[in-house]
Amino acid sequence: MPTLLSIPREIRDIILEHVVAALRSIPSDASNTGNRQEFLNFETNSWGRGYNIMYEAPLTQVDLIPTLLVSKQLRTETRTAISNLPTRHSYTMDVMIVNETQLWPTWLSLPQLTRNVDKVHVTFRTVSVPRRPKLNYTGFRGGDGGPPLITWCFYDLLIRFLEVGPVGKRQAHSIKLLELNVVTPGIPKDMVASLEVSIRHRELAQMRRKSHIDYHRHPESIVSFLRCRIQTLLHTAEFGGILYERIGKIQLLLDGNMKCEWVLEKEFADVEFNDSFGNV
Numbered sequence: 001m002p003t004l005l006s007i008p009r010e011i012r013d014i015i016l017e018h019v020v021a022a023l024r025s026i027p028s029d030a031s032n033t034g035n036r037q038e039f040l041n042f043e044t045n046s047w048g049r050g051y052n053i054m055y056e057a058p059l060t061q062v063d064l065i066p067t068l069l070v071s072k073q074l075r076t077e078t079r080t081a082i083s084n085l086p087t088r089h090s091y092t093m094d095v096m097i098v099n100e101t102q103l104w105p106t107w108l109s110l111p112q113l114t115r116n117v118d119k120v121h122v123t124f125r126t127v128s129v130p131r132r133p134k135l136n137y138t139g140f141r142g143g144d145g146g147p148p149l150i151t152w153c154f155y156d157l158l159i160r161f162l163e164v165g166p167v168g169k170r171q172a173h174s175i176k177l178l179e180l181n182v183v184t185p186g187i188p189k190d191m192v193a194s195l196e197v198s199i200r201h202r203e204l205a206q207m208r209r210k211s212h213i214d215y216h217r218h219p220e221s222i223v224s225f226l227r228c229r230i231q232t233l234l235h236t237a238e239f240g241g242i243l244y245e246r247i248g249k250i251q252l253l254l255d256g257n258m259k260c261e262w263v264l265e266k267e268f269a270d271v272e273f274n275d276s277f278g279n280v
Contacts, residue, residue, distance in 0.1 A: 005073065016074075016081040019067055023092055023108040030098040030127045039168070044159055045238060048152025052102045052139070053160075058168045064110055088112040090119040091166065095157070096127040100138040100217065103153045110166055119177040120161070124222065126185050128214045140217065140225060141201040151229050155239065162246045174246045180226060181253040184219045192216045199224065223254050234267050244268045 004012060036054040044050070062068045067078045082088055092109040104127075139150030158178075165173045185192060191213070197204050198221035208215055230250060233240035243250075243264060250262045 005071070009077075012077065013081065016067065016078055017085070020065055020078065020081045020085055020111055021087070021109075024064065024106070026094045026108065026123075027096060027104070027106055030096055030104055030129050036104065039160070042156075042160055042164070044156060044163075046152050046156050046159065047146065048149070048156050050156050050160070052150070052153050053157055054098075054102055054104045056106060059107055059110065060167065061110065061113060064107070082112050085111055087118070089114050089117055090121070091117060093120065093122045095122055095124050097124055097150075097222070098127050099129055100126070100140055101150065102139075103150075103157055105157060107166055113165070113167065115165065115171055115173050117173060117175045119179065120175050121179040121181065124180065124182045126216045126219070126222070128216065138201060138205065138217075140222075147229070147232075148225075154226070154229065155233070159242065162242060172246070174248075176248040178247055178250045179253060180250070181256060182219045182222045182226070183255055185216050187216065193218055195220050219254060223252060223259055227252055227260055230262065234262065234264075235271070 004015070033054060035057045037057075038050055038053060039055055040050045042050050065078060065082070067074050069075070088111040090109075090111070091107070094106045094108055096104040096106075098104055139153070140148050142148045162173050162175075164170050193204055193207065193215040195218045197207060197215075198218035204215065204217065230252070233243060244267070247264050249264060251258055252260050
């Protein structure tokens, strides 16, 4: 019976091309935290300080590309396949928005580690844990004069990558293109609240509480939320300055269709340097 090492090199190269380009499976649910944990030892100017982001244990390249561990020959051939991969410096991440209070990020693809990343594609999807204790609570609702609490989860997730990358090693990282793709949850349509209700937090909470059904927030309302928060960041030096330094372009998508785009060089040229930019 032929083995991987006994088949012709040309066929093996094709197989390895698929191996290095393959994505991990996305998590099916958020019922079990498994090895996930918050990383609270990361210094940031964020008010969130890393809370409510449930990270996996830090990954290595061999966790995602197992043929690097099989043998010396396969390791060499796998590294050749990686170096020939056009998207070797592009990363893919899945993020579950769990109960509208936590983010659970999962790296799906990290072909070749680099500090200068061509593209990071992030998919956001809402997930509810069965028997959610507080149907009327949401991190998307503001209070106490500050932004909604989940704002800091999105911000901390981005800043952590820019400062330590995907494996947690303290090194500055840059991104040419950051794609943020919000997807419609794969559930019956009558379980997704309308856009009109989703943007009225009290009305959505009341509907959930009265029906005892955890309606999902409409994905377009999450796109609107992210658009507003990104726009605010780009007009504040304290929190948004690092975006101008490390990111070339940000695209916000809904189910793969672009809704808006920020070219950071152009945005910076249009910034008015007044007291509001420095102090807000």
